[in-house]
Amino acid sequence: MNRVIVFDLDDTLYLERDYVLSGFVAVGDWLLAEHGKTGFAAAAWRRFKAGQRGTIFDASLAELGVSPWPGLVAGLVDVYRRHVPYIALQRDAAAWLSAPPRGTALALLTDGPVASQSRKIAALGLDRAGLSPLVLSDEWGSEYRKPHDRGFRHIQDACGVAGRDCVYVGDNAAKDFVAPRRLGWRTVQIVRPGAIHAGPPATADHAADAVIASFAELTGVLQFDFA
Ligand SMILES: [Mg+2]
Known part of the structure; x- marks a missing residue:
């Protein structure tokens, strides 16, 4: 060599956009399974495609009518990072x-x-x-x-x-x-x-x-x- x-x-x-979508779907699945909330992946993906960065999780939760409790967003980021893409x-x-x-x-x-x-x-x-x-x-x-x-x-x-x-x-x-x-x-x-x-x-x-x-x-x- x-x-x-x-x-x-x-x-x-x-x-990388394929990973982002895969992560949003994993987070959406978690929110549905744990808290009965639907629509996260679609909301987050729409914001990503529109160029939004950095605030997608908070903004998408707000769109679903979820007021984040302490630790929720950090927990969702953890789900995103640890999901099998x-x-x-x-x-x-x-x-x-x-x-x-x-x-x-x-x-x-x-x-x-x-x-x-x-x-x-x-x-x-x-x-x-x-x-x-x-x-x-x-x-x-x-x-x-x-x-x-x-x-x-x-x-x-x-x-x-x-x-x-x-x-x-x-x-x-x-x-x-x-x-x-x-x-x-x-x-x-x-x-x-x-x-x-x-x-x-x-x-x-x-x-x-x-x-x-x-x-x-x-x-x-x-x-x-x-x-
Ligand atoms: Mg690169």
């Missing part, structure tokens, strides 16, 4: 991961609550797909989320390679590419229809070396620095 291809998770290998790899990602180029090792670096990210990894079968290491930056603390470089350096050390032998594939120009660029990695941005964090890079340091629309293009752009 002389190069390591490292993947982001959300909106890179699967669509109904999500699937994007078809192009599944195809690429099943037959990566020879001489490449695969790894994963993702931010977010460990309870959520670990269940996503299991639901997508990534714990059985030959990616190693699988790095959840929140296991060290949320202060180590990208753009912190700890996860990238950890993977270099774990794989025994230099930065120039590594590639990071992610979707979010706001945080995915700054640190690996500084470490000498190559970077690839995948821009998927339906991804949540769309938007151009804020500076040249935030931009990826290559931008692709599908993993069908990935092996082609990986040639750029291994010629």
